[in-house]
Each structure stands twice: as C-alpha cells, then as structure tokens.
Amino acid sequence: MERKKSEKRQQDGLSPEQGTKLYEPQYEEKHRFxxxxxxxxxxxxxxxxxxxxxxxxxxxxxxxxxxxxxxxxxxxxxxxxxxxxxxxxxxxxxxxxxxxxxxxxxxxxxxxxxxxxxxxxxxxxxxxxxxxxxxxxxxxxxxxxxxxxxxxxxxxxxxxxxxxxxxxxxxxxxxxxxxxxxxxxxxxxxLLDFDYPQQVDQFIDNWFDPPQSSFVRGEGFILFLEKKEQVKPKKDKADRLKDELRKDEKAQVRDLVQNPLRLALLCRSWQLYEESLPETKAELYGQFVEQFYLWKSDRFPIEKSKRRELNLALGRLAKDDIDSSRGRFRLSQDFIEKRLGDANDENSLFYLALQIGWLNNVGVAAESPTKKVYAFFHATFEEYFAALAIDDWDFFLPREHKNKPVEGKRYRIFEPQWKQVILLWLGREDVEEEEKEGFIQELTEFQDGCGNFLFQRKIDRSFYGYRAYFLAVAGIAEFRCSQTDKIVKKVTDWGNGFSAIETEAQAVLLKTPRKNTINALVELLRSTSDDKIRRQAAENLLKIHPGNENAINALVHLLESASDDNIRLEAAENLLKIDPGNKNVINALVHLLESTSRDYIRWQAAEGLGNIGIGNQNAINALVHLLESTSDDYTRGKAAEGLGNIGMGNQNAINVLVHLFRSTSDDYTRGRAAEGLGKIGIGNQNAINALEHFLRSTSDSVTRRQAAYSLEKIDPGNQNAINVLVHLFRSTSDSVTGRQAAYSLEKIGIGNQNAIDSLVHLLESTSDDDTRSQAAESLGKIAIGNQKAIDALLHLLGSTSDYLSRSQAAESLGKIAIGNQKAIDALLHLLKSASDYFTPRQALYSLGKIGIGNQKVIDALVHLLKSASDNLTRRQVAESLGKTLAEEQMVAVVTSLKGCLSAIANLNNSDRSKECYKVIWKCAQTLPYPEFYRAWHPRS
Known part of the structure; x- marks a missing residue:
C-alpha cells in the first residue's frame, strides 16, 4: 500500500479551477510481496x-x-x-x-x-x-x-x-x-489474510503433514504451539477439514479462518478432536477455548464448574481492562490480584489462569521494574472473554437513549476498543435472539440529536447515526437478524455513488454477509445504466466474490462498450487485479493499444499493462512490439517504462531495453530505457555491464546521470554511481544537468549528508529558478528533520520572487519540517501574503502535514474555511484541517463550524456546507458521542 511517485508535474495546461490536481496524492497499484x-x-x-x-x-x-x-x-x-x-x-x-x-x-x-x-x-x-x-x-x-x-x-x-x-x-x-x-x-x-482455497489448504496440509518441523507456517507468520506427542498427524484429517470448510453453509467460517492465528487454532482444535465447524466468530472462539482446556487436561485437569467460574472471572478481568484508560492488553499484577486473588496462592483463580496459560508474564512495568506485567494468551481471547461477561446490550448502548446522551452513561458502541467485543457478543448462542434483534434495531435507528440539513439523497441520517448503522452492518455477519437484507441494501446504495460517506460505506460493505451483499450488488448492476456506478459496483462485487461472473461480465461489457476511455481502462485494471491471468482482458488492452489512433489512450493502455501485467508474457510481448513498431518517442518511452515495471528478470525485455538505450538519440526515450533497466535488471550482469560501459564511454551528462542512477538501483551501494552524480552536480554549469543530477540524488541519497550538502549548495548558489526548484524538491525527499535543509528552504521561501520555487520550497517543508514552528509560521505568513494562485494552496497542503495539533494552524484554517470565496480553496482548507486536528481541538471546531450546516447557510453556499460537513464528520469519528453533543449544543 504505497503512494505513487508521480512523473514530473507540468505546470502548464492546468486552469486555476484544476489547480488542486497539483496537490492531490496519487496512488500506485498495490504490490504483493x-x-x-x-x-x-x-x-x-x-x-x-x-x-x-x-x-x-x-x-x-x-x-x-x-x-x-x-x-x-x-x-x-x-x-x-x-x-x-x-x-x-x-x-x-x-x-x-x-x-x-x-x-x-x-x-x-x-x-x-x-x-x-x-x-x-x-x-x-x-x-x-x-x-x-x-x-x-x-x-x-x-x-x-x-x-x-x-x-x-x-x-x-x-x-x-x-x-x-x-x-x-x-x-x-x-x-x-x-x-x-x-x-x-x-x-x-x-499483512494479508490467506487466500482461499490455495493458501488455506496449503496451511492445513503443512499442519497435519509438516514438511520440516512442527511449526505452524504461513507467509510472514510463524506461530510456536505445543503439540501432544501422542497425537500423530494424519493426512486424512487434513482432507476432512478441507472438505468441511468447502460446504456452502461454512462460508462465514471460511472467511474467519483466512486469518493465520484463527486457522492455526482451528487446525489445533481439529487435530485433537474433530467436530462440526461453527458458524460465527463467537462459536469459533468458544470451540477454541474448550479445546484449549482439553489440550491442557493431562497436566491441569479442571472440573467444568471450575472452568465456568474461571471463564467468568477472566471475562470480568478482560472487561475491566478494556474499559480502563491504562495500556490495553497489558495487565499489572496488582490489577489482576484485586480480581483473581494472589498469584502465589494455589487456590486462587490467578494461579490457575497462569498454570493453564490463559495469562502469561510478559515482563515488568516500565514505570516500576519490580511490578510484573501480564497478558492474555492472545489479545483476541481477551476480547472473547470480555464478551462473555456482558449480560445486557445496555452496557454498549444505554437503553433509555433518546436523541441525546444519557447522563453518566458511556456509549461504547462508538469506542473502537469495544467493536470486536460487541461482534463476539452478538455471536453468543446463550444470548436471546430477541435481545440481539432489539440491539440491531436500536443501532439502525440511532438518532444523535445533532441533525444536519444537507441534501437528503446524499445525507440521510445524523453523524453518529451513520456510525451506529455501520456497526449494525458489521454485526449482521455474526447474527443473521430479520433486517439483514434491508441493511445490506442500504449500505450497498451508500457505497456505490449515492452518499457523501461513500468511502466509509465501501469499507464496511466488505464485512457484510457475502450472500446478501452479492445479491444486492448484482441487483444494482442490473438496475443502473450509469457506467461509473456499474464499474464501482462490479469492483466491490469482485472484492467480496472474486470470480463472480456477473461482475466480470459487467466489466468486460464496460471494457468493450463504455464511451468513456477512462472507464474502459479502469475496468481492465480492475479485472486484472482480481484475475491477473485473464487472457481476455489482456487481449482487450492489447487490442486497445493497437487499434486506437489516440496517443493518449495508447500511453494509458501501455501504462495499464505495465502496472498490472507483472510477469505476463502476453503483456511483455505487446509492449516489446509497441516499442519496436512505433516511431513516436514518447510512446516508446511509455512502452519502455511499462517493460521496466513488469519484465523483472526477463532477458528479452532487458535486451530490448539495452538496444533501445544504445540506439535512440531521444533523451526521454533513453531515460525511460535506463530507468526500466534499473527496475528489471537487478543483479543482471549484462545490464550492469551495459550501464557501467556507458558511464565510462560517454561524455553526455544526461546519459551518465540516468545510467548512474539505474546502476545504483540494480547494484546497490555502487560507489561509482554516487560519485558520478555528485561530480556532475558540483561541476556542471548546465542547469538542466544540475536539475537531473539533483533528481537522481533524491532517489538514492536519503539521509546522506554529502548529498544534502550538495543540494543546499546548489540551492544557495544557482540563479536558475528551475534548478533551484529541483534542488528544493530533492531536499524534500532526502532531508527529513535536517535543520540545515530546513533553514535553506526557509531562506528560499522568504527571498525568491519566483512563485514556482516558492511553491516547491513550501512543498518540501511539508515533508521534512514536521512540527517545526519556524516552518509553520513561515507557511502561515505565505498563506496570507502570497498573491499568486498556486503558492497559498501548497502552503495549505504542507500545513496539513507539519502543523498537526498546532493551534495557530487550526485557528487560521477554520477562519479561512468560513471566509474563503472560491470552492477549490475551501475544499483544500477542509482537507488540511481534517489532517491537522488533534482530538482536544475538535470540540471547539465542531462548535465553530456547525452553523455552516444550517438550512440558511446551505442555501447561501452549499459548497461551504459540504466542506464543513467533511471536517465535522472527521470529528464525529473521533470524539466520544457525549462530547460531540455538547459541542453541537454548547448551551445545553
């Protein structure tokens, strides 16, 4: 999950109305490692x-x-x-x-x-x-x-x-x-869950027939567990467990055990005592608990009545721990002994919990080295035991609530540490269904008494009403209530273009019961003719149900027929993310590449293949063909860049790039070829030799710079590469070469003082605005927290009249000067005084990164949000304000901005109302409900 390093952003071609595109973060396709x-x-x-x-x-x-x-x-x-x-x-x-x-x-x-x-x-x-x-x-x-x-x-x-x-x-x-x-x-x-069935089945096979040892193995996961020597692994046990998981009615359990810990515990439980698989997370953990006692029974036999007593005591302990303001999941000895008795008393529940292993010593308290600290076997078991100790959902949501907080009561439904406990409580078999139905009903109908007056189609309930509803959505995965279909339908609409909280709805949609959600999304695909909504619905459907034919057919249809080229490309990329080997989609992209006469579409198709066709021979061949057949240098550069992304270790791709590097005279194309070699030629001696040859034989500074940069990437630590870049940087009088060397240093010189000093020197000595701007940008990449670099950028900010250099200095300060008051003051001054269009917006963006919790920044942004006259400024102010707010500042901000959501304010300026709503929504996701209510009604 990483932000995309964008290409050099062009200032021309953007109108003031599009100016915020300069500051929007771009995201690269996710990579799996x-x-x-x-x-x-x-x-x-x-x-x-x-x-x-x-x-x-x-x-x-x-x-x-x-x-x-x-x-x-x-x-x-x-x-x-x-x-x-x-x-x-x-x-x-x-x-x-x-x-x-x-x-x-x-x-x-x-x-x-x-x-x-x-x-x-x-x-x-x-x-x-x-x-x-x-x-x-x-x-x-x-x-x-x-x-x-x-x-x-x-x-x-x-x-x-x-x-x-x-x-x-x-x-x-x-x-x-x-x-x-x-x-x-x-x-x-x-850390991803296991894929089903491939990785889950492999894990099960390894458990019951270990290839090397008795460790539980998973990708990036090793769990050490005891095993009873007399229980010998049998292959047929693994097969029976896999068969049980494949049953249609076990979809929920299949989802649960894609988590490595839960799968390990399930295998352990199945190994000791085969039984039918549960339906919910609570039942699953209940089974784990019983098998945990069975596992320990030969050394610590305990009567069932004593087990129940211990479970309830552990539940009260866990409940009190989660409810406290102390460090979660770390329990002091004093805290436990007040509830379970003396640790050294063989008749105490504390002693028993230690012997069995429910509680384990994990060290001593940081504030008192003589005090021992304990933890549950795993944090998830603490949450399970806590759920057992709660008799009434009134503990989570006061029953007497009616549109305002109940005096002296906590609203734990809005406290994140209680979410898993609530879900486990809903899955308990010993809680009456009528009680659980009533709880879900209250969640879906929750009114917080803090109404808003925006468009009903986009905002159809209160702030905490949304939060309560989202909890209900998560809850129906553990308890299939009578409202399940209605709830899924509502959140499906919210998550596919019908709501101001679309992003949050999409996230919670993935937690709903699969069957109900799939049906709702399929119905949405059938009923809407809006291509954008169809693409979003299909994407969400494939996240929940990879391989779903309705979603694939919808995306293929969009790929072939959508009038918007961007939707066609997005449809292709979505399909390949779910099914990278889908030949039809690759063929469609290749066809798009070959059939269109629009260079822009060819570039995008090439980039699409380069992003998602890693290792795919058809994609590689298509890009090689494009590279060899086109005479357009930029298109060749795009093809080379795509090969650099997907042709890792592919000798044919490496050879083509080496040939292109040697044969072309176009700087952009040669640069992309060298860059591609820097990505796919790691450790490849031919690529290393070719780049070193260019370093020795060419006098062209541009070629040497790119070759040095790529060489350092495929042969890390290559001192020749760094030396060439520093030499080019310090010796050249050509501003273009200086800028390019600075750009390369930023890629390989993070924290390198020699590189930082060179950039600061260039910043202070050059009179070329473009070179100064590049040096400032490069410092923003490699000099985090470096005071010398910060001072140089502050000097540039105050001394240059070039708005691009000033804007770049502001951007770089936003990356390296977190919490630096001088930088914050300089950016606030720039925000008020700059007369150009771009610089104040960059100052806003940077303040959102380095001014977190700074009261001067908060006050300035709130004032600007309420007073700014143009929509783009308000939009960016709201974004920066949402980033900088600390919890203790949110009450005052809610009180200050709530008037912007009134009917009159919305009528006068609906855009300001929408941006204020976003900021207040951010506060509502953080503040305890009673605090938010008091902020909304300060006189009550």
Missing part, C-alpha cells in the same frame, strides 16, 4: 518510497504482525545490518500518556546501572546518529489513547537522534486508518 522478497527488496536493498527508512506493518488481530517483527529483528542480526532495538509500545503508556522515546530508551531500555548508563548512552545515541539502529515499535494499537492521537504522538517523537533510526512499526488496521496522514512518510505494508 512474499516474505523473502519483502526482506530483500524493501529492507535490504532499500527499494520503495521510504527506501526502507520508515516501514509500517499493519493488519487485523492475529495476522502475524508481532511475529513478523520478531523475524525481522533476527534477520537484521543474521545479515549484520545493524542493531535492532525492540520496543513494546504498550509498556510505554503511563496514565494514558505515551512516555517520551528518548527518556525510555536511555533510562529504561539500556540495561545498565545509572553510573554506567551515561557513557553507554553516548555510544548508544551515536549508533542512532550514524543510522545503524533499527527501531522496532510493536503494537501502536496497544497505546491507551485514541488512534489519531497515538499516530500524531509517534510522529512528533520520531525526531532528533531517535528520528535517525530506521523504523519498523506494527499496528492494527483500524488504528492505522484513523489518520493515515499523521505518519505519511511511512511506507505501509499490510
């Missing part, structure tokens, strides 16, 4: 957006995030790549606040006495400064603050000497999505 490829290409060879400096590993509970991070730590030591420093972030939470990283690392992490710590600490910080430390931050989601606050806090702390480390962190998906802009410099990799 095997475990070894990820380690080699991303971490070792430093490929990708952050060049391995800032990596986030996100995923659902049980996806294997912590295990992968442990594997990375061992791999770093094995490869001698530096010093891994492991930090469990839950251990840094004190009183609901995150402890300062520098203080923790120097005074708690280092295992030395105070008298030795200072000397060791100096060497320790030096290792950080030299970039030799890998800071491994585990469990961002386990910090006891809201998701947005957590990410913003971490962003602020990754500065100074701590910020010089390479950082890899893990986080649950829902917390990471709370504010993706807070850590925008991170390159995000999601």
């Amino acid at each position: 095997t475990h070894n490829t990820f380690l080699k290409e991303i971490l070792q060879q430093k490929q990708g957006k952050s060049q391995g400096q800032r990596i986030s590993l996100i995923g659902e509970p049980g996806a294997g995030k912590t295990t992968l991070l442990q594997t990375i730590a061992s791999w770093i030591l094995e490869q001698k790549l530096g010093l891994p420093v492991w930090v469990s972030l839950a251990d840094l939470t004190q009183g609901g606040n995150l402890r300062n990283f520098e203080d923790y690392l120097l005074n708690s992490w280092l295992p030395f006495s105070p008298d030795k710590r200072q000397k060791v600490g100096e060497n320790f910080t030096e290792q950080f400064e030299r970039g030799r430390v890998w800071l491994l931050l585990d469990g961002v989601d386990e910090i006891a603050t809201s998701g947005i606050q957590t990410l913003q806090n971490i962003s602020r702390q990754l500065s100074g000497w701590v910020g010089k480390a390479r950082v890899v962190l893990t986080c649950r998906l829902n917390v990471w999505q709370a504010d993706v802009n807070a850590l925008s410099e991170f390159e995000t990799f999601r």
Whole structure:
C-alpha cells in the first residue's frame, strides 16, 4: 500500500479551477510481496518510497504482525545490518500518556546501572546518529489513547537522534486508518489474510503433514504451539477439514479462518478432536477455548464448574481492562490480584489462569521494574472473554437513549476498543435472539440529536447515526437478524455513488454477509445504466466474490462498450487485479493499444499493462512490439517504462531495453530505457555491464546521470554511481544537468549528508529558478528533520520572487519540517501574503502535514474555511484541517463550524456546507458521542 511517485508535474495546461490536481496524492497499484522478497527488496536493498527508512506493518488481530517483527529483528542480526532495538509500545503508556522515546530508551531500555548508563548512552545515541539502529515499535494499537492521537504522538517523537533510526512499526488496521496522514512518510505494508482455497489448504496440509518441523507456517507468520506427542498427524484429517470448510453453509467460517492465528487454532482444535465447524466468530472462539482446556487436561485437569467460574472471572478481568484508560492488553499484577486473588496462592483463580496459560508474564512495568506485567494468551481471547461477561446490550448502548446522551452513561458502541467485543457478543448462542434483534434495531435507528440539513439523497441520517448503522452492518455477519437484507441494501446504495460517506460505506460493505451483499450488488448492476456506478459496483462485487461472473461480465461489457476511455481502462485494471491471468482482458488492452489512433489512450493502455501485467508474457510481448513498431518517442518511452515495471528478470525485455538505450538519440526515450533497466535488471550482469560501459564511454551528462542512477538501483551501494552524480552536480554549469543530477540524488541519497550538502549548495548558489526548484524538491525527499535543509528552504521561501520555487520550497517543508514552528509560521505568513494562485494552496497542503495539533494552524484554517470565496480553496482548507486536528481541538471546531450546516447557510453556499460537513464528520469519528453533543449544543 504505497503512494505513487508521480512523473514530473507540468505546470502548464492546468486552469486555476484544476489547480488542486497539483496537490492531490496519487496512488500506485498495490504490490504483493512474499516474505523473502519483502526482506530483500524493501529492507535490504532499500527499494520503495521510504527506501526502507520508515516501514509500517499493519493488519487485523492475529495476522502475524508481532511475529513478523520478531523475524525481522533476527534477520537484521543474521545479515549484520545493524542493531535492532525492540520496543513494546504498550509498556510505554503511563496514565494514558505515551512516555517520551528518548527518556525510555536511555533510562529504561539500556540495561545498565545509572553510573554506567551515561557513557553507554553516548555510544548508544551515536549508533542512532550514524543510522545503524533499527527501531522496532510493536503494537501502536496497544497505546491507551485514541488512534489519531497515538499516530500524531509517534510522529512528533520520531525526531532528533531517535528520528535517525530506521523504523519498523506494527499496528492494527483500524488504528492505522484513523489518520493515515499523521505518519505519511511511512511506507505501509499490510499483512494479508490467506487466500482461499490455495493458501488455506496449503496451511492445513503443512499442519497435519509438516514438511520440516512442527511449526505452524504461513507467509510472514510463524506461530510456536505445543503439540501432544501422542497425537500423530494424519493426512486424512487434513482432507476432512478441507472438505468441511468447502460446504456452502461454512462460508462465514471460511472467511474467519483466512486469518493465520484463527486457522492455526482451528487446525489445533481439529487435530485433537474433530467436530462440526461453527458458524460465527463467537462459536469459533468458544470451540477454541474448550479445546484449549482439553489440550491442557493431562497436566491441569479442571472440573467444568471450575472452568465456568474461571471463564467468568477472566471475562470480568478482560472487561475491566478494556474499559480502563491504562495500556490495553497489558495487565499489572496488582490489577489482576484485586480480581483473581494472589498469584502465589494455589487456590486462587490467578494461579490457575497462569498454570493453564490463559495469562502469561510478559515482563515488568516500565514505570516500576519490580511490578510484573501480564497478558492474555492472545489479545483476541481477551476480547472473547470480555464478551462473555456482558449480560445486557445496555452496557454498549444505554437503553433509555433518546436523541441525546444519557447522563453518566458511556456509549461504547462508538469506542473502537469495544467493536470486536460487541461482534463476539452478538455471536453468543446463550444470548436471546430477541435481545440481539432489539440491539440491531436500536443501532439502525440511532438518532444523535445533532441533525444536519444537507441534501437528503446524499445525507440521510445524523453523524453518529451513520456510525451506529455501520456497526449494525458489521454485526449482521455474526447474527443473521430479520433486517439483514434491508441493511445490506442500504449500505450497498451508500457505497456505490449515492452518499457523501461513500468511502466509509465501501469499507464496511466488505464485512457484510457475502450472500446478501452479492445479491444486492448484482441487483444494482442490473438496475443502473450509469457506467461509473456499474464499474464501482462490479469492483466491490469482485472484492467480496472474486470470480463472480456477473461482475466480470459487467466489466468486460464496460471494457468493450463504455464511451468513456477512462472507464474502459479502469475496468481492465480492475479485472486484472482480481484475475491477473485473464487472457481476455489482456487481449482487450492489447487490442486497445493497437487499434486506437489516440496517443493518449495508447500511453494509458501501455501504462495499464505495465502496472498490472507483472510477469505476463502476453503483456511483455505487446509492449516489446509497441516499442519496436512505433516511431513516436514518447510512446516508446511509455512502452519502455511499462517493460521496466513488469519484465523483472526477463532477458528479452532487458535486451530490448539495452538496444533501445544504445540506439535512440531521444533523451526521454533513453531515460525511460535506463530507468526500466534499473527496475528489471537487478543483479543482471549484462545490464550492469551495459550501464557501467556507458558511464565510462560517454561524455553526455544526461546519459551518465540516468545510467548512474539505474546502476545504483540494480547494484546497490555502487560507489561509482554516487560519485558520478555528485561530480556532475558540483561541476556542471548546465542547469538542466544540475536539475537531473539533483533528481537522481533524491532517489538514492536519503539521509546522506554529502548529498544534502550538495543540494543546499546548489540551492544557495544557482540563479536558475528551475534548478533551484529541483534542488528544493530533492531536499524534500532526502532531508527529513535536517535543520540545515530546513533553514535553506526557509531562506528560499522568504527571498525568491519566483512563485514556482516558492511553491516547491513550501512543498518540501511539508515533508521534512514536521512540527517545526519556524516552518509553520513561515507557511502561515505565505498563506496570507502570497498573491499568486498556486503558492497559498501548497502552503495549505504542507500545513496539513507539519502543523498537526498546532493551534495557530487550526485557528487560521477554520477562519479561512468560513471566509474563503472560491470552492477549490475551501475544499483544500477542509482537507488540511481534517489532517491537522488533534482530538482536544475538535470540540471547539465542531462548535465553530456547525452553523455552516444550517438550512440558511446551505442555501447561501452549499459548497461551504459540504466542506464543513467533511471536517465535522472527521470529528464525529473521533470524539466520544457525549462530547460531540455538547459541542453541537454548547448551551445545553
């Protein structure tokens, strides 16, 4: 999941009304990595957006995030790549606040006495400064603050000497999505669930017939579990489990066990005692619990009555822990003993939970090294036990609620830490169906008393009404209520072009019962004639049901008949994402490539094949043919670029690019050929030799620059390449060559002080505006937190009259000056004083990245949102405001902006109302409901 590195953006050809396109983030097609490829290409060879400096590993509970991070730590030591420093972030939470990283690392992490710590600490910080430390931050989601606050806090702390480390962190998906802009410099990799049936079946086969050992193996996932020696794996057990999963009525279980942890537990349960598979997550975990006791029964036999007592006690413990403001999933010994008795008392439930393994010691408290800290067997089991301890849905949503908060009551339906507990509660068999029906009914009809007055077709309920409805949508996957079809139909409409909260609806749509959702989407495909809605519905359908014939037929029809070329290309790309080997779609793209006379469509088709046809021989052949048959240099360049994306290791593609590199005199084409070699020729000696030959034999600075850049990519650490670029940069008087060398340095010089110094020198010495702009852009890529670079950009911002250079300086400050008050003040001044069209908009965008939580920025943006006279400015102000808001500032912002949603305000300026709605909607997804209500009704 990574942002796309756009081509050089052309300033001409854009009207003022299109100006925000300059600042819109572009996203590249998602790439899938095997475990070894990820380690080699991303971490070792430093490929990708952050060049391995800032990596986030996100995923659902049980996806294997912590295990992968442990594997990375061992791999770093094995490869001698530096010093891994492991930090469990839950251990840094004190009183609901995150402890300062520098203080923790120097005074708690280092295992030395105070008298030795200072000397060791100096060497320790030096290792950080030299970039030799890998800071491994585990469990961002386990910090006891809201998701947005957590990410913003971490962003602020990754500065100074701590910020010089390479950082890899893990986080649950829902917390990471709370504010993706807070850590925008991170390159995000999601640990995917297993594909069904291929990977699930392979996992099951490996479990029951291990190829090497008794470890549970998965891609990027290794779980160590005990196995009873007397239970011998049998191949027929694996086959029977796979047969059971294939049954139509087990669709929900199939979905659940695509999660690595749950699949491992299911295999363990099936191995010990075959029985029919459950239908819901709650039933599945109930079965796991019973099998866990059976597994331990030979060493710790427990009567059923005692099991029930322990389960309820663990439930109360888990409930109190999740409900507290302490660090989640980390329980202090004192906290447990108040509820379960003394840990050393053999008659206590605490002692019993430790012996069985439901609770395990995971270290000591950061604030008190003498206090032990414990955790449940896995966080998901803590959530399951908590669900068992809740008797009435009034605990989640006060029964007496009516359009305003009930005094003294919490609305846990809006607290993210309770979502999984609520879903598990809905799946409990011992809760009356009538109770669950009533709960779902209340969720779908929830009114928050904070009405809005926008268009009814786009906004048909209140802010928290949407949030409650989305929870109901997730809930019907665990409990098939009488309203299931109605609920699915409603959210299907919201998610396919009929709502202002379309993005959120699309996300929750994937969690609904498959059969009902498929039926609703198929009906939408049949009933609408709008090509855009048909494409969106087909895309959503294929996400839920890959291979669905209705969706494929709809996309193929769009590919062949849509009048909008962009829709045709999007249809092709969507099909190939779901089914990369679909020959019909590749043929359609190839046909589009060959039949159209419009260069733009040929470029887009070539780019489409280059994005999604990785390793596909037909796609490679088509691009080779295009490259050999066209005389248009830009088209040849596009074909070369496409080959560079999909022809990894393909000797024919490499040969064609080498030939093109040697034979063409067109700079753009030659550049794309060299760039392509830099992508597909990694480790290929022929490609390395060709590029080195060009370095030695040509005097053309452009060719040398591109050859040096590509050589460094396919032969990492090639000092000749870096030396050539620095020499070109410092010696040339040609502004074009200087700009190109700067561009290449930005690709390979992250954190390299020599490269930073060269760029700062160019910035200060050149009189060419374009060169200065390129140097500023390059600094924005490689000098994060570097004060020398920040000062140089601030000087440029205040001294140049060229609006493009000024705009580029503002953009680069937005990337490297996070939290820097001088930069924030300069951008605020620019926002008010710049007379050109583009610079204030770039200042807005950058403030949205570096001004997180800054009150001066918030006040300025709120004022501008209410006073700006043009729609594009308001739109970008709303976007930046949504990025910068901290939770403690949201109440005041809601109170200030709510008047913009009144009927009169909407009538006078509907665009301002819509942008204010977006900001308030962001606040409503973060603030506790009672706080939001008080913000909306400040006098009540």
